[in-house]
Amino acid sequence: MGEVGWKIGGDQGEGIDSTGDVVATVANRLGYHIYGYKSFSSRIKGGHTHYKVRIADHPVRAASATTQVLVALTQETIDKNVQELSPGGAVVADLAFSPSLPAGSELTLIGIPMAQIARQIGNPLTRNMVAVGASAALLHLPMEAFSAYVSEKFERKGAEMVSQNVRALGEGHAAALAQMPDGLAVRLPEVAPAHRLLLTGNQAVALGAVRAGCRIMAAYPITPATDIMEQLVTLLPPLGGVVCQMEDEIAAITLVIGAGYAGVRAMTATSGPGFSLMQEGMGLAASAEVPAVIVDCQRAGPSTGMPTKNEQSDIMAAIFGGHGGAARVVLAPGTPEQAYRDIGHAFNLAEAYHLPVIVASDLSLGEWLQTVDDLPYADVSISRGSLISQAELLALTDAYSRYQVTASGVSPRSLPGQAKGQYLATGVEHLPSGKVSEDPKNRRLEMDKREQKLSTLSQSEPGTEYLGPERSDVLVITFGSTVGPVDEAVALAQESAAVARLQIRRLWPFPAAEVLAAAGRAAAVLFVEQNGQGQLAQLAEMSGLHHPHTAHLRRYDGTLFLPSEILTAILSGRQLATAKGVS
Amino acid sequence: MGEVGWKIGGDQGEGIDSTGDVVATVANRLGYHIYGYKSFSSRIKGGHTHYKVRIADHPVRAASATTQVLVALTQETIDKNVQELSPGGAVVADLAFSPSLPAGSELTLIGIPMAQIARQIGNPLTRNMVAVGASAALLHLPMEAFSAYVSEKFERKGAEMVSQNVRALGEGHAAALAQMPDGLAVRLPEVAPAHRLLLTGNQAVALGAVRAGCRIMAAYPITPATDIMEQLVTLLPPLGGVVCQMEDEIAAITLVIGAGYAGVRAMTATSGPGFSLMQEGMGLAASAEVPAVIVDCQRAGPSTGMPTKNEQSDIMAAIFGGHGGAARVVLAPGTPEQAYRDIGHAFNLAEAYHLPVIVASDLSLGEWLQTVDDLPYADVSISRGSLISQAELLALTDAYSRYQVTASGVSPRSLPGQAKGQYLATGVEHLPSGKVSEDPKNRRLEMDKREQKLSTLSQSEPGTEYLGPERSDVLVITFGSTVGPVDEAVALAQESAAVARLQIRRLWPFPAAEVLAAAGRAAAVLFVEQNGQGQLAQLAEMSGLHHPHTAHLRRYDGTLFLPSEILTAILSGRQLATAKGVS
């Protein structure tokens, strides 16, 4: 297995994003597996930013610790990143800022007058394409693939733009080749060309929503969820649907409830602050039993926090955030494929159980480009849940009872427009008919009915994914995008220990039995999660998990987990168990 | 120990409230202990309502199951309540509706032409005073006390009103006396006159806030919290303070934050739906470290739920409701005295630790009148926490650092107006200076600092109140107003078992060590709480409590716990433990 870490750094607003995207896209097309990671700030221009593309001949789901090729558009880029370059790696830098390596560095510095070349080409914006061309040389990747993609990308902007950019690529390539020393330790293994997808979790969510028949999306912009709205604003209209940018998140969630009540699959997407504002609305959906799908693409909190940094710290709020203990379902995808399936599943669950379903995504999942084999059509299917038909309504002898108590807790739903299906949907406690009522006995029945839906759901499908040997020295329990670095660490750890991992795929209703069973077969348990409180561990404990050898690895500083540090935690978790003579 | 249950019932909007208040107030003045409980609906006029006053010669903290005197203003009142009348009890009814008892009833029916008497007096509104007069007769309470109180009450409305009402009292009294049979089993023990207080938890909160130096209250009306605002609107202006009725709860909490930032003790009060809307604002207070006091007078949820019914179902939302795991303190008073002390304490904690402090009250505590020995001046004192003085600011050699990392997590606070104390308070992650920053190391330090405050607090004061023998067969764990019926049940249970109770006074940071220690000395544990999810039990479990013999008693139908059913649960909890051979 082989891989290379390529990174570009420079000032925010200078096109770093799209430069990284070009390298990632071309490498993906060539058959490599990609994981792209950007570090940026909550500002538009200025400030240092970098974009790291991990290029491998095997699937990758995490950022890597080392870099082999660093493209520097400012000296700051060199200063900040040089320590992560592997011996034998190279720095490609714009001569415009007279780049220098730290004294004594054995790295190769390839200086190219990028800005100058771009000016000569007649378009200063082509500077980054010079850098891309140089990168192609260093990575030994075929130039034709770059030229082809860049031509495609700029096609809409006219022939001149295309030729300028292709020329920039070529000049960068030539300049780098001319300087490239022999001993450069940058080697990408050969791979067969492939036809895989390269996308972010947010794109997967948007596509999944479309696949699942979502036709209305209402939202208020917020990093890192805005993408989803921006994707859907182009995807929905051709299908007759609509994206509504609302005045706030409260309007967004209540619009979704209106649309759901009327029978259309509708969703919203937000992040922490907006999610907090939706708590009251989600309670209404729970109580009036209206389907609603809410994506919370989490970022570092509390409050405004660090809007451009990853965290997984909204899960307690997702589960317990509404007053009065309003029922919800919370799913937690960890990869784009899972995001695709989960959003599809969320629409089915919302309509099957008539309640709000939260898809707790996170910034890393939502924003970083990843190679994905496919998003198979068949992985999502549409099932509209318990609807009463017009014929059934007309055949009823008594008046239709929307909130009839049933064994599963689910009562068939009519839709506005259906004759004889009228009812009152309300957040006030109500009789089976929908009429408001404070009768204590009815109250218990209706509360129990609503809670019953969660039990029915728990019993009908698993909420975890288990990987590894049945009995383990260490069981790693995790969720969301953290599963990426965890899985890499687990694979590495296999060499020296029996390690398994359990990904919690449904955070609520919590799959307690599955977690207890899995933990019961492990000598030690390690929770790995990206929040300061250990929210997943709290949930597990609340659900009855009290493993005598429990360790925790938490990150809440906005940086990404690296597989290496998880590996260390796994190995010391193993020691914990063996030291106490359990393994 | 003796007591009588007196109850009045009729149509909502017909003055049932103030009639009950008269009986309760006079009995309190005479030296009895009172617990008043109303059942009403979320509507203004119409619909049946009743008000039950428990009159005892000993402290009472719960509603009682039986009634000795029922005043019926409609036949519905008789039909709905007759089954709870004790043998030998009496029904006093307005002849206007030709009252009748169920066939075969051995109760005494005293019919009085109340409406007619009132019309003769020239003021139909005096009808209820006729009923009060009759009640005085049945209860053998001195008429002078009633006349005196009623004169006081109507003084502002003029002499005619006073004389009409006093006359109504007298006529009711005479009419009842004339019909009173000898065998009536209504007997109130004699008591010495006393000077105790009669008030609701909401009144205690308002008074406590004033005592604690609160000068700004911002809120949006909502049952059952509106009282607090309505109390303060008369209490604050004489002290130069102000109550702001805002456009919504978000405005209320953010106003409180502004006032807190500027150095004034400010609060808001709300109930479930409004509380959900405040989640984002509370996160800001946590992150920017601004003191804020929020009273959540809980009612039955989820969503609009049953606005006039009690529940204790917001506590998970109070603790975990904000995205990003924002830190809060949550206190839970169970009696008016505790409410008084807690609100005072809340202001001190908010200013000591610079964070939001939630006082989780509930409708029963908030709305029912109770006799209270006193609200001692000395039970609340004002301590402004860690403030930096003007002299200290001027003496600083470096710039003032508002969010300096300290061992306790608390950093001294400047107030606007202080020279050289300027800083940026923000919900964005920041440096000790207040400047925004995404530096990972700083992030960890500032997050840890904020969390540290909760640890410091946990270690500095207890969070529970324990009552009963050190070792117990059953330990009842409860919180909020439920402690009232629990304590009565525990007292009754003492006869047959060693029973203790632990009241959780601070829900967050959860007093885990105290709970574990207390539970460790009990053969069985019984959680008694008013919500459908068992939120308190969830919290305890999350905090490490896993008692092998745990039972739960939950009520979530809007009706009140009666001591008798808790007693039954205690006794079967005891069996649970003994059956398994533990006791």
Place this chain on the structure above:
Amino acid sequence: MAEPITLADIKTDEKSWWCPGCGDFGVLAALQKSVIDLQIAPHEMVMVAGIGCSGKIGNYINSYNIHVVHGRTLPTAMGVKLANRDLKVLAVGGDGDGFAIGMGHFIHACRRNVDVTYLTMDNHIYGLTKGQNSPTSDRGAKVKTAPEGSIEAPVRPLQMALAAGATWVGQGFSSNQAELVELIKSALGHRGFSFLNVISPCVTYNKVNTYAWYKEVLRSLKDDPGYRTDDRQAAMARAMETDELVTGLLFRDDSALAYEDQVAGFSTQPLTEQSLDLTPGQWEGLLADLR
């Protein structure tokens, strides 16, 4: 099906939750009459009601009803309408619901022009929570939360709607049934957002703005034959001059397109009737860009 809609079809058997004499009865009666006059089938109408005494109107109308959280009728109504544009969508609520907590949504609904009718039952008070200040309470009005009298300039709903770009703006009085029925019918017939503020006295808590008081001060635009309803600026001037003590249709603009008629690509059929499934070919087409 072809049977005419009668009162029996559109009322429920729920007993009233309002105080005797409450202005809301008049609104209910006028609404029922309008629905009958327009022959709107109960199952083709969705009423979205707010929280308050006013919001209980949904309990008495046998249509599809959704009773939402306080202040959020309008975004919910927008969701209903976009989901199924064949439905008649009516949002109703009180002055607190609409102009305090709901103010933001109100302004934004006006400017969006979704085909929804918004009927407010304005009693200048918070009824259901028992008599606090409302945003439309008169300056100086003594209410529970302003025992010395309200010190805030009242919200002027008609001016707000006009400034926000609403395409149908009117005001009714619950005691003037004939005019109110006409206004409701006109509002329901307008294609776009229509805002009808209805003065609906609270007999229990509002002792200032009583029926008698209104009868004295309200003027109907009917009595001004020269008044033209197609001039936004004139409508604004009239609202300002009269301090909104005026009833009738202030303004309508029938040329403005409704939101749903402007969304690019938006289905002219109800979305509820669309097939949701893509073909595998369509799906592949969507993924093609990402390979």
Place this chain on the structure above:
Amino acid sequence: MAEPITLADIKTDEKSWWCPGCGDFGVLAALQKSVIDLQIAPHEMVMVAGIGCSGKIGNYINSYNIHVVHGRTLPTAMGVKLANRDLKVLAVGGDGDGFAIGMGHFIHACRRNVDVTYLTMDNHIYGLTKGQNSPTSDRGAKVKTAPEGSIEAPVRPLQMALAAGATWVGQGFSSNQAELVELIKSALGHRGFSFLNVISPCVTYNKVNTYAWYKEVLRSLKDDPGYRTDDRQAAMARAMETDELVTGLLFRDDSALAYEDQVAGFSTQPLTEQSLDLTPGQWEGLLADLR
């Protein structure tokens, strides 16, 4: 202490977070100049900033600053002012912050008339979230969330403020420093709520409402010597006629009392300077009623 306030006193050493050319630089410069002209000491001013590019202005002014959650500057500013009425309180934020999520608070702040200055930096776009539709975006403007062009009638902030009863309403342009400084100083000097909308172009995301475009279309009231600022109805008419492409002071009413001057019993001293403790005697007095 008696030293004059200079730029050095009121600026911070924070580097800029704005794009080169952003209109917000002009607002910052004018604000700094105004504060210096008025000699407001940094510790006697509280700036309450919203979330957005605009909200970052708080990073550059060395006063007391509180940077709140999105859309909630105004209630926070009200809290600050009521707590300490000796402070100068300035709320600042963007068009999204103020007129989308913050719309309700904006209208209610106008009608309450607390002595707070509200300065909005209106670029007709969401800058910080990278170019979505804002409530003031022009109809037809193509933005990320409306690739076919915005279909909503834009919010007209001046009309909203006038309809809501604001007692000082004006509009500035970040390129017209002289006028802007004058406006800011006048707003800060007004006793009551002052609303100053400042056109502050976003050079990165708004390609429609550019400096050049504004310079073409904006007219200053200065150029109309006959314009009187004391007539709300005339101000409204002017705002409507010009579609708000106008700068200058539209309206002021100096006779209206500020909120804090109307609250019965409200302290004329800052509350922060009051003693909080009651005497035991006062306490007993409060309890007496309950015995």
